[in-house]
Amino acid sequence: MERIFSVPLKGGTVTDVYMLDTMGELADVLSEQGSSILISDENASRLLPSIPGGAVIIPPGEKEKSWESVEKMLEGAASLSLARDSVFVGFGGGVVLDLAAFASSVYMRGARLVLVPTTLLSMVDATLGGKTGFDYLGIKNLVGTFYPAESVLIVPETLRTLPDSEFRSGLGEVVKHALLSEDARLWEFLESSHDLIIARDRDALSEMIRLSLEVKIWYITRDPEEKKGIRSALNLGHTFGHALESMNGFSISHGEGVAWGMHKALAAGLALGLTPDDFAARALSLLRLYGFNGDHMIPDGRFPAFMKAIRSDKKKSGGSVKFVLMEGQGKPVLTALDDNAVKAAVKGFN
Amino acid sequence: MERIFSVPLKGGTVTDVYMLDTMGELADVLSEQGSSILISDENASRLLPSIPGGAVIIPPGEKEKSWESVEKMLEGAASLSLARDSVFVGFGGGVVLDLAAFASSVYMRGARLVLVPTTLLSMVDATLGGKTGFDYLGIKNLVGTFYPAESVLIVPETLRTLPDSEFRSGLGEVVKHALLSEDARLWEFLESSHDLIIARDRDALSEMIRLSLEVKIWYITRDPEEKKGIRSALNLGHTFGHALESMNGFSISHGEGVAWGMHKALAAGLALGLTPDDFAARALSLLRLYGFNGDHMIPDGRFPAFMKAIRSDKKKSGGSVKFVLMEGQGKPVLTALDDNAVKAAVKGFN
Secondary structure, eight states, rough: HHHEEEEEEEGOOOOEEOOOHHHHHHHHHHHTTSSEEEEETTTGGGSSOOOOOTOOOEOOSSSGGGGHHHHHHHHHHTTTTOOTTTTEEESSSSSHHHHHHHHHBBBBBOOOEEEEEEEIIIIIISHHHHHOEEEEEEEEEEEEOOOOOOOEEEGGGGGGGGGGHHHHHHHHHHHHHHHHHHSSSSHHHHHHHHHHHHTTOHHHHHHHHHHHHHHHHHHHTTOOOOOOGGGGGGTTTTTHHHHHHHHHHTTTTTTHHHHHHHHHHHHHHHHTTTTHHHHHHHHHHHHHHOOOOOOOOOOGGGHHHHHHHHHHHOOOOOTEEEEEESSSSEEEEEOOOOHHHHHHHHHHHO | OOEEEEOGGGGGEEEEEEOOOOOHHHHHHHHHHHEEEEEEEGGGGGGSOOOOOEEEOOOSGGOOOOOOOOOHHHHHHHHHTTTSSSSEEEEEEEHHHHHHHHHHBBBBTEEEEEEEOSSSSSIIIIISSOOOEEETTEEEEEEEOOOOOOOOOOOGGGGGGGGGHHHHHHHHHHHHHHHHHEEEEEEHHHHEEEHHTTTHHHHHHHHHHHHHHHHHHHHHHTTSSSSSSSSSGTTOOOOOOHHHHHHTTTOOOOHHHHHHHHHHHHHHHHTTEEEEETHHHHHHHHHHHHHHHOOOOOOOOOOOHHHHHHOOTTTTTBBBOOOEEETTTOOEEEEOOHHHHHHHHHHHOO
């Protein structure tokens, strides 16, 4: 078990990120925890050699991201007589981790939290920075807290059995990190190691995850509570992408939505003269290399519904929705767009 | 509106405490908030000259301290399309304030929070330090967060119509703060101004609240997340008191329970030779001055039930329950007690 990052967060807390070689090593680490509860879903829990008594295993899927699931976890913890110094271990993808983290954050006003992401998306996106939550009244993550895990344990081996669509979803976020990074290492690695990554070579995945996390950490440590606008850069592709996801009843994956949203953000930036041509061309080329082509044009008749979805995005503040556009690699900028600019971006460019 | 304290808390946040002369002044201040939701109960809301649209008014009482009440608040906020920079205004006693603070802490991962305590107990106890929560699975405050308000607005005028039993409940906490204070001002003020306080003279209440808050602030700023054991001193009287409250189905008030618990903590400390005789005598005299006599002996037959209630106290950590005993004024000490010591304290001394 190698500690690859120690991330300083709000209030002096720290999240340590570890890379583990095998599931056996993970089992050893988890068994050394004291009093704890394991939280997983029916898919992810199959990766575990055994499931301890008192574990809470929920069905898979975004629709489980509800108060009812949180209740199961709180009841599980109470039935094990867990105290505040007990550990909630979340094992799975983003839904499980967000729920386990939320439950941990409110159990006795905050128990200990260890997260074990088992999808590429959750390894590079969901586990750092402390965002927890569940969907409520039909709004994604309407209820949540900021509650960083004390440690995140990454076992790239778990990615070998991940369905292709979920693997691609994670790659969308990795490409986003490449665009947002001030240095060229992740971008160049994605170009030079494409075949190894797609073949899910363990060493290549391990390196890609490290480089991707480094970018996320750069942003969140400068704005741990998302109050300064810096961390908002991580929403690149998300405002466009979330709206598309919600219009499609969340039938396309998060990473696909984000990749589509990056296309649209590049289009909007080009139209405003804000995004340089050569940067946009390189970014589009990287997106295409990983199979993200920016399809799903929004026809005129659906545009009002699309704008409604855009406006309901929870990242609005004081009534105006800000989009992350790019002035170049590692140079995000928050910009309001009028409806015509949005329309041009989502119609005319793919 | 006078700012009487600016309390530094975890992660660089600050809670500003203001004293206001009249309800009219409060109404002006609240109307100057931007986008906001008022949260109150049917009793407290009668103090308001008018109730804005979209307010959430719950029935009074501890049994409302539930997820269902939190849901009403979240739904109210969502129906007003509140964003993260909107304000949740809690107006009422401890139940309303704990709920409003919890709802605010989880709405979009944390909205702004202003608390207006309208009971003596909530003015001196519940509004500072950021404890939020509700009861779950029959356990008090099993679910909660740490989420300090950005401001607390105190209008001593609201105490003039507070029922006597609730006023007494607050006095129990005030006496506790006198015992825990390293200096003599609060204790002396309680002795010298007893008649004015009981008559609810506005200036006397105002001074008593300031001095009492000063003690609470001293403790919580040294241990904002209750992890160092310092803040645990504020639990003086609470372990004994909570157990009595729960045995009586919460038919006695919190402050009465705490005052009874202080008697028992003094008895236990005397029996161990840890609490000096003269300090105990002075403390008992102050308790008696305010009508707290330490009745409710626990008969032998009920002792097992009492011990069970003690052990279920959520402040246990790693299985052992720690009691706050006193080595002198301002000198609390956390001590485990064996069953016989507890039994002697709750039987033999009142």
